[in-house]
Amino acid sequence: MGVRSRLAPAVACILLGLAAAAEIPPGERRSGYEFMSRETRAIQDDDAGNPGMLWVLDGEALWNRKAGSTSRACADCHGDARTSMKGVAARYPAFDAATRRPVNLEQRVNLCRTARQKAQPLAFESKELLALAAYVARQSRGLPINIAIDARSKPFLDAGSETFHRRQGQLNLACAQCHDDHWSGKLAGSPITQAHPTGYPLYRLEWQGLGSLERRLRGCLTGVRAESYPYGAPELVDLELYLRWRANGMKIETPAVRP
Amino acid sequence: MARAIVNAPAQAKRGEIIEIKTLAAHAMETGFRRTQLGELIPRDIIRRFTCSYNGVEVYRVDLHPAVAANPLIAFTTTATETGTLSFQWVGDNGYSVTEIAPIRVE
Numbered sequence: 001m002g003v004r005s006r007l008a009p010a011v012a013c014i015l016l017g018l019a020a021a022a023e024i025p026p027g028e029r030r031s032g033y034e035f036m037s038r039e040t041r042a043i044q045d046d047d048a049g050n051p052g053m054l055w056v057l058d059g060e061a062l063w064n065r066k067a068g069s070t071s072r073a074c075a076d077c078h079g080d081a082r083t084s085m086k087g088v089a090a091r092y093p094a095f096d097a098a099t100r101r102p103v104n105l106e107q108r109v110n111l112c113r114t115a116r117q118k119a120q121p122l123a124f125e126s127k128e129l130l131a132l133a134a135y136v137a138r139q140s141r142g143l144p145i146n147i148a149i150d151a152r153s154k155p156f157l158d159a160g161s162e163t164f165h166r167r168q169g170q171l172n173l174a175c176a177q178c179h180d181d182h183w184s185g186k187l188a189g190s191p192i193t194q195a196h197p198t199g200y201p202l203y204r205l206e207w208q209g210l211g212s213l214e215r216r217l218r219g220c221l222t223g224v225r226a227e228s229y230p231y232g233a234p235e236l237v238d239l240e241l242y243l244r245w246r247a248n249g250m251k252i253e254t255p256a257v258r259p
Numbered sequence: 260m261a262r263a264i265v266n267a268p269a270q271a272k273r274g275e276i277i278e279i280k281t282l283a284a285h286a287m288e289t290g291f292r293r294t295q296l297g298e299l300i301p302r303d304i305i306r307r308f309t310c311s312y313n314g315v316e317v318y319r320v321d322l323h324p325a326v327a328a329n330p331l332i333a334f335t336t337t338a339t340e341t342g343t344l345s346f347q348w349v350g351d352n353g354y355s356v357t358e359i360a361p362i363r364v365e
Contacts, residue, residue: 048264049280208329
């Protein structure tokens with residue numbers, strides 16, 4: 001009896017430990033920044049040398065440019081982005097009451113363009129859309145990601161989580177197998193990171209340009225030889241929602257630089 | 260649209276060594292890549308960057324196809340007198356961008 005009662009908590013701890021091994025404990029969460037070389041960090045840290053700032057400056061110009069048949073600029077409604085957009089990107093993807101599903105920052109920009117400015121939506125990954133998203137997200141740099149989940153958005157979060165944990169593609173790999181279970185390892189010499197989307201849209205040296213989280217996700221899906229979802233697909237946005245929720249509390253780095 | 264970013268000190272002491280950082284928005288297409296249909300993508304790069312201090316050239320770089328997109332060029336010069344630093348990037352297909360930065364030397 002004495003031995004059993006002493007063993008029982010130990011066994012319980014081991015079982016709990018195994019169950020928790022799948023998810024990264026809050027204290028061990030690390031941004032992709034921490035996996036980078038000193039040289040790459042230096043590019044991100046200095047606004048004078050961070051090429052993502054070229055897009056941010058373009059975004060600032062677009063913010064103040066009139067567009068659409070209403071001939072209104074973003075600034076005509078939202079004013080100075082440095083105050084009005086502070087912390088906004090930290091909440092995205094956010095639930096959109098009109099479409100009754102979460103939308104990401106790029107989709108929100110386009111919803112505003114079509115509904116309020118009466119302008120043509122900007123193409124996904126176009127320089128203009130990335131510039132506006134980077135400019136808006138830049139205003140939240142240093143603030144913690146803050147995704148609030150309620151009854152309306154819960155099903156979409158669950159769908160994103162399901163995608164993250166589902167094996168797919170010819171390699172039959174789930175996102176979680178690399179980014180939850182093996183983030184301390186390497187893949188073809190490069191660190192496997194924890195997949196916390198803290199700095200999007202970000203400048204990737206491999207891309208030689210700025211890109212969105214969806215571009216990165218599509219790249220990963222192609223990497224496991226799965227068929228990628230198209231830009232703006234509900235599956236991708238749900239996955240974005242899950243990843244951002246998973247990174248809740250981590251600081252926004254936009255425009256980040258990654259190798 | 261932003262085509263180049265220049266970071267140079269607005270003021271400096273006479274004789275001080277100042278650091279200048281420049282960033283130009285450019286794809287730096289090498290001319291060696293091909294499209295999915297096998298057609299060669301023509302070269303489109305910045306060929307030369309120069310910095311002049313009150314009209315006198317103090318720094319020059321020749322760029323080649325191996326240089327990355329959006330090249331960052333950082334260099335130093337000595338602050339001699341109050342005036343302007345002018346920067347020029349010249350490249351293929353008539354690409355030409357000029358920026359200026361005033362500097363006050365005490």
